[in-house]
Amino acid sequence: MSTRNTNRTVRVTAGALAALLLLSGCSSKAKDDDGKKGDSAAGEVKTGEGISGKTITLGALTDMTGVYATLGKSVTQAQQLYVKQLNADGGVCGYQVELTVRDHGYDPQKALSGYTELAPEVLGFVQFIGSPFVAAAKPRIDGQDKALVLPQAWSSSLLGSSYIRVIGSTYDIETINAIDFLMKEKGLKKGDKVGHVYFEGDYGESALTGSEHIAKEAGLTVVEQKIKPTDNDMTAQVAALKKAGVKAVVISAGPRQAASLVGVAAAGGFDVPVIGNNSAFAPQLLATQAGPALEKNYWVASPSLPIGADTPEAKKVVADYKKAYPKDALDNGVVAGWTAATTFGEALKKACANKDLTRQGVDKALLTLNALDAGFGTVQDFSDPKAPSSKESVILQPDKSATGGMKVIQQPKASTVAEAYTATAP
Template structure:
């Protein structure tokens, strides 16, 4: 996961781009999606009698490049296997991929380019970028399954978060620290977080849990271009924190844990789901990560002991023998599977229009792609799950992560409204 463009300029850049592109973005009324295709199925944008075209807005060259590559390859694997089995509704699936490199200008431009050509988006990396086009998504009605878990994305019938949002995930992470890693009432908890939707959504969770459990949060806001966490570790050590949450990228998490270990600051650190990549285990920070680092995840890891996970590992290795396995594979496969199930349900209703697929997703209230967490999409105002799995880096485990706590939601998470 490599460097990205300056996030501090993202809001301004996105606002300017939206002003320029808004006039070219046309809302499509129901009449535009009324053609009858093969088998008497109603079709519209991105759907022909032979194909269903889905968009992918990913990061192959920016801060989440490792994630983007894994997610995209897993989704292509899903498409290839589905097509080999005959496709969906008598049609072959097709992915049209654009790499935005976690650049706000490229992300919005890529959405503007692909939106008229595809049924929806099986992937869109970057909470702020998704949020920037959310009103257009609602007008155009093309389903978006973001690889982003900001609570700010909730509420749209066409932007649907797969798994627990960052605030819920952080509540579950802190619950783990308190129940199993010695954090207790009256302690100080450090939180290092990216400015913007991701970090600030996670911060809501830590503040909520602090109020519930009698903790004090010591904040350290960083930019995605900040890669050396020496100053942050020094500040947290001086403040006397007993544990740390990190809501940033893998590079920042590795620096934080490595610097803390070098300075004999021996406290547990737990990251949100996008704050780890198994490639880090081969770096100097590897031993410290295996000792003191944990990750909250929306699903079981790629190395889970389930039949579905074992099959995905075998199939992915066959398709990409030179690439590492990581939880991006699980995230990509799960999102593609969710979109596929929505397409199947829409086909049953003979309505493969954008609006028809959106309505079909609402009927999925008990879906598990084989990774331990049931997803419920019946309420657009809620994430599909409140549960998290707690993982720990482990070189010996398939995908570099082992389970240290099975899927579950903390009591504080169960009574919490995401985004609240």
């Protein structure tokens, strides 16, 4: 069941953004060099867009000044570190890899103009933050450019593309696993109401699909509160959820909204567990007034173990990242960035072995990666474009004493409901 918030919101649809993108892209001409040959350490290798001279260029469309600024910075720096190490080891097929970065500030116009600018110049995108923006670019990615995109976005609307590949569980599956945790560990039970605060657009609505699905299966009622990325004060949402008598809350928004929700709830004596999707936390929040409340009553569902994971690979990434960026905090953006860069890197290496570094060659190479572990606990299977690479989620809890500000409460696991669920576009 579902109780909807009747407040009207202004929304730029993915369709409108896609139309803008296609219009702005009409004058862009991709380099017509598919099938040209290039000499390399691996012999004669087929190359195309994004390869010039001895350089492979990859694109990164990030957010360093908007709602996900902390995430974007960490993702980008982790990927720059990976590329630096890859090049130090000889690159790919004798080519050095270069990362071209554009900051869109979580603004749709900037995101789509950035894509239009970079698409003709890169082999593919190792980063694209923002489910709505990736969804808007999808018609052109699938129809015209056919370049591999590994987004830091987990909307189920992105599934089914041979070129946009979601790493880890989509938001709907992640939310199913999150509510399963609330039921098994935090007292939520059949007949209860669960609140869901979510961003309008692909991210929030994909997560809402998950909460509605498990609610139907488990006999819960979802009380919705739709918000915009510019809404930072969750006072009204907390009041509405408290009045509705919810026993737990899911938040599918950004770190600022999560901190406000948990902090306002604590200040008002609204003592219910709150769990967020993977992009709804940043360790910097632990230094704010909401810090104690976050440590006490907030959990996060994540597609992988945190940056402080007790694995050899994670420990090496931490040591290398600290050396490269000694003034910057560690967070799970580093994990997301490193995992995507590793995935793209492995696809490039496989394409090199196949002597085909064209966009099509890299796409085909990714399909052969069916058991990839970047060192953060979740095995990724990219063999089926219609499915996310994993259905597992890790449950984390904020902890200022832990590396990266998060500790593991539940190891990677897919709930029974998630296992039986097929992710579809919202």
